[in-house]
Every structure is written in structure tokens, then in C-alpha cells.
Amino acid sequence: MSARTPESARDIPEATVARLPVYLRALITLADEGTATCSSEELATAAGVNSAKLRKDLSYLGSYGTRGVGYDVEYLRYQIAREIGVTQDWPVVIVGIGNLGHALANYSGFRSRGFRVVALLDADPVRQAEVVAGIDVRSFDDLDRIVVEHGVSIGVIATPAVAAQDVADRMVAAGITSILNFAPGVLTVPEGVDVRKVDLSIELQILAYHEQRKATAGTEDAS
Amino acid sequence: MSARTPESARDIPEATVARLPVYLRALITLADEGTATCSSEELATAAGVNSAKLRKDLSYLGSYGTRGVGYDVEYLRYQIAREIGVTQDWPVVIVGIGNLGHALANYSGFRSRGFRVVALLDADPVRQAEVVAGIDVRSFDDLDRIVVEHGVSIGVIATPAVAAQDVADRMVAAGITSILNFAPGVLTVPEGVDVRKVDLSIELQILAYHEQRKATAGTEDAS
DNA sequence: CTCGTTTTGTTCTCCTGTTCACAAACTCCT
DNA sequence: AGGAGTTTGTGAACAGGAGAACAAAACGAG
Ligand SMILES: NC(=O)c1ccc[n+]([C@@H]2O[C@H](COP(=O)([O-])OP(=O)(O)OC[C@H]3O[C@@H](n4cnc5c(N)ncnc54)[C@H](O)[C@@H]3O)[C@@H](O)[C@H]2O)c1
Ligand SMILES: NC(=O)c1ccc[n+]([C@@H]2O[C@H](COP(=O)([O-])OP(=O)(O)OC[C@H]3O[C@@H](n4cnc5c(N)ncnc54)[C@H](O)[C@@H]3O)[C@@H](O)[C@H]2O)c1
DSSP: OOOOOOSTTOOOOHHHHHHHHHHHHHHHHHHHTTOOEEOHHHHHHHHTSOHHHHHHHHHTTOOOEETTTEEEHHHHHHHHHHHHTOSSOEEEEEEOOSHHHHHHHHOTHHHHTTEEEEEEEESOTTGGGOEETTEEEEEGGGHHHHHHHHTOOEEEEOSOHHHHHHHHHHHHHHTOOEEEEOSSSOOOOOTTOEEEEOOHHHHHHHHHHHHHHHHHHHHHOOO | OOOOOTTTTOOOOHHHHHHHHHHHHHHHHHHHTTOOEEOHHHHHHHHTSOHHHHHHHHHTTOOOEETTTEEEHHHHHHHHHHHHTOSSOEEEEEEOOSHHHHHHHTOTHHHHTTEEEEEEEESOTTGGGOEETTEEEEEGGGHHHHHHHHTOOEEEEOSOHHHHHHHHHHHHHHTOOEEEEOSSSOOOOOTTOEEEEOOHHHHHHHHHHHHHHHHHHTTGGGO
16 A cells, blocks of 8 residues: 555566476576576476476566576576575474374475475374474464464465364464465465465366376267 | 267366366265255355356356256266266375375375275385385386286376486386376376376465565565 | 246356567677 | 677467356246
8 A cells, every 4th residue: 555566566477476486496406407507498398388488487577588598597596586485484384293294294395495394283182292303293272372483474284174274264363374275175264365275186186087088089989 | 988978078178177176075065064956156155266167167067057946966966076087986006105105195085086096106125014004015116017907097106306207207108197296396298198296395485475475565665 | 827036058258378479689600 | 890690588469267247947926
């Protein structure tokens, strides 16, 4: 309401935002291999997309390439990281330390990609006796305190589906504004809170649909 | 294979395919609650989508509703399950029984949603001594035999990123034509093989981007 | 049987995202 | 310096999906 975000608030299309992390990862791989410079064609191949799409995506961030040359890997990597917001770590809490929660807590890719697990929470007192990946599992009731203490704005839900909505409500009440949900089902949250869901069954069912089509494709049109 | 579905070669838009599993789950929930009939409005709410979109999606499958009344929950549920191809179970193999592989193997949602884990494979001999979720972990070299034996067409990759492409190649060679990949990075597969990826870091980075925007929205214009 | 009510199935419009194609900008070689 | 060869950045056409709106169909009341 105070201002009309002068120039930096370019709005990047959602589809582009979803691909920036892919480009970032490809750039990190290239940098690790010692590549100093790359063309849009090379980067696009590494990221598994069309080069025109890649260039258009990058053009939303600014003109960070050099015509006739390509992109400086380190420079572009930094620019994308800055645009995404992962130049420093985001604190994250994980709720529901069961099968999946354990795997997530042990996942090293968290730290290396701009996130830091500051707390593991579970409603089950038995779980709270555990230490997972060097972090104490604490009571779900500690949520509010932890959120304030660490300035957490991102929460991960790995509880059974039946508890997910309640956990989400508590997270929102505590001040969390972004949720990654692994439990199946639809979460309802207030305006201004972002939810992304990861649903294994849905992914498999999409594969099954296409698989079924492949199977019937030959038998289907007998003329 | 004689089930020829008179007019079934309709091609359903990809966006619709991705939502059908959501509708299916919502219908199962409604059925469990004892609901016999529902309107597009109710079902749309339960699935978290717009009712016009829901109706349009369902119209690709056929006319399974009754005007003035709504949809028969059980009937529509069956029709969607049939369209997706989950009226009977698909055999699935999981490769890479580490942190994540354990969680996946123990995931009960598999069986209840049209999939059956027929084998757990790992390259590490130490892992092969284990029994996870009542299933022996076997050598990755058994892949070909298992695929043939059970008619597997869907494979899940939960190995480290560095091994993922190799595992994918072996899967394709063995006859698998749909892959769900949890390892970060881009997989290259031949034409006709479907790959879907689930990437935790990407999801979190997308949340981080929006989170950053929320944070700077108010403070941005000091120019 | 007819009318009013409800709700689907579909059409039409709008918007987002993808891809093509090319001018502009840069490098290198002579 | 100038020209040939590259490669970016972007305008414009195209494709696909979202949502509003409404006619067609079913049902129930009188
Ligand atoms: N395991 C998988 O591979 C997998 C895959 C896809 C989706 N999921 C989904 O992820 C979720 C977790 O799966 P899981 O296999 O880890 O289940 P799980 O039962 O092993 O673990 C759930 C954990 O959540 C805790 N919990 C329950 N209610 C809670 C609450 N109100 N507040 C805080 N903690 C609570 C439980 O104490 C338990 O430790 C489920 O919704 C499941 O459908 C799991
Ligand atoms: N743990 C998580 O929560 C999580 C989250 C997101 C993504 N991931 C990704 O999922 C993958 C697995 O993660 P994890 O934490 O389970 O790792 P992990 O190291 O615990 O397990 C990997 C397993 O794969 C096996 N393996 C290695 N090479 C193999 C090969 N060529 N063939 C067959 N098996 C092989 C190893 O023996 C090991 O058991 C990684 O790529 C990781 O980036 C994990």
C-alpha cells in the first residue's frame, strides 16, 4: 500500500519461477566441473529444457549474458540464487517425524540448497525421546516458541493426512506463511499463505494413466 | 485387451489428467463418509478447485452426471479409477533403499491407491541383508528378472543423484516405461518412456522465492 | 401435463505459457 | 578497421488452460 514497487518488483511468471531452481542446480553442476562460461544451448541441455525458453526465463531477471559469448557460470548462478532468495539459509521446521519425517531430517540436500532444519516436532511423546540427524525431536506444542525464536516462515508437514489440516492451522497461527505438505488431501489456508504439496500417489497415478494408454494404443485402433 | 472402450481414444488434457487423482481421492473420502451423491460444487470444494473446471474435466471422460441432481459418488469414482487405470494394481519396483527408500517401502498409501511394491532393490550388499516392510531387499542385478516375472512397467528411483541416470538406463533396458525419480537432476530417457520427478529442494526454493517477495513487498521502495 | 428449480455439459472469452525467428550485440580473425 | 561468425534478448505467432456464462436436461410440485 505504501508504494508501487518501482522496478525490482518485476513479476516473474510462475512457470519461470518453477524452473529457476533447475537452472540453478545445472549451474552448480557446471561450476563443479570447472566450466567458467556456458551458452544458453548448453545450459538448456543440462537443465532439460528448450534453449529459447531458457533465454526468455533468464530475460525476466535481467540481461546477465553476453551476446556472442554466453553466460558466466558463477555470475549467473549468484544472480539466480539471489532472485530465488537462497543466498542465505531459510530456517525450516518439520512436523511429523515418522517414516518420511526421518528421511527428510536426514536429507543432506536441505542444507546445501539454502535451507536449515531448526526443529523437528512430533505429537507423540515416544518420538520426542529420539534424536534424529543430530536434532532433538520436540513437542509440537513448542511450535510457537521455535517459530519466534528462529524467525521461521517455512514449515514442512509429514504427519498422517488426518492431522495435516490441524497442523497447518497451528503453523499459520504461529506465523508460518509457507507450507510444504506431504500428506495427501487438500489444505485450506488463509490468503497470503503459500502451500505446495508433494503427493506420491498422484504422481504414480499420472504415470499409470499414460502407461495404460501405451498398453491400449496398439490394440485400440485396429484399422 | 478386448475391452475396447467404444470412444475412448479421446485425448485428455495433461492438466486434467493431473487433477483426476485429486478428484478420485475426494470421492473416496466422500464415499467413506457415506455420501451417495454430490454436486460439482461439493466435489470441487472437496478437491480444492473451481466447480467449472471440475465439470469441464469430467466432461472429457463422458457424461457421468445427472443434470439437476449431481454425480453418483460410487459410479463416478469407478469411472475415474478406470480412466486413470487403477481398477487393478500396478506392480512397482523401488531402487535405492536408503533413508527415502525405507519410507517409501513402508508407505501404506501405495497399496490402497492402485500400486503394489513387488521388489526393493539396492546395489549395496549390506542393504540386501535387510527386510523392509516385509519385503526382502534384493540385488539391483535382479532387476531384469523381476521386471519380466511380475510384468513391471513402473519403477521408482531413490538412489543418490550420481547413480540415477545409470539406474534409469538399466530400468529402461529391462523394459520399464514409466519412472518416478526422487533424485535431483535431469534424467535422459528414450522416446516413449515417461519420467516424473519429485524434487524437494525445488519445491522449497519456490516457496522461498514467494516468501522473499512477501518480505520485501513492504520495504522495497526506498529507492 | 406444465412450470419452476436445480445442476450439468459446453461454448466463448481471456490469460498464461511456449516456440519461432531475427535484429542487436559481442568476439575473433585478417 | 571491417567483416564473418556467434549467441543473446525479445517481438510476435501459436497453443493450451482457466473461468464466466448459459442452454439443455432432469426432477418435483401442483
Ligand atoms: N512414507 C512415505 O514414503 C510417504 C510417501 C508419500 C506420502 N506420505 C505421507 O506423509 C505422511 C507421513 O507419512 P509417514 O509414513 O511418515 O507416517 P508415520 O505414521 O510414520 O509418521 C507420522 C508421524 O506424525 C506424527 N503425528 C501424528 N499426528 C501429529 C500431530 N497432530 N502433530 C504432530 N505430529 C503428529 C506421528 O506421531 C508420527 O510420528 C502421511 O500423510 C503419508 O500419507 C508418506
Ligand atoms: N531423504 C530425503 O528426504 C530425500 C528428499 C528428497 C530427495 N532425496 C533424494 O533421494 C535420493 C535418496 O536419498 P536418501 O536420503 O534415501 O539417500 P541414501 O544415501 O540414504 O540412500 C541411497 C541408497 O541407494 C543405494 N544405491 C546407491 N547407488 C545405487 C545403484 N547404482 N543402484 C542401486 N542402489 C544404489 C545406496 O546403497 C543407498 O542404500 C537422493 O538422490 C536424494 O537426493 C531424498
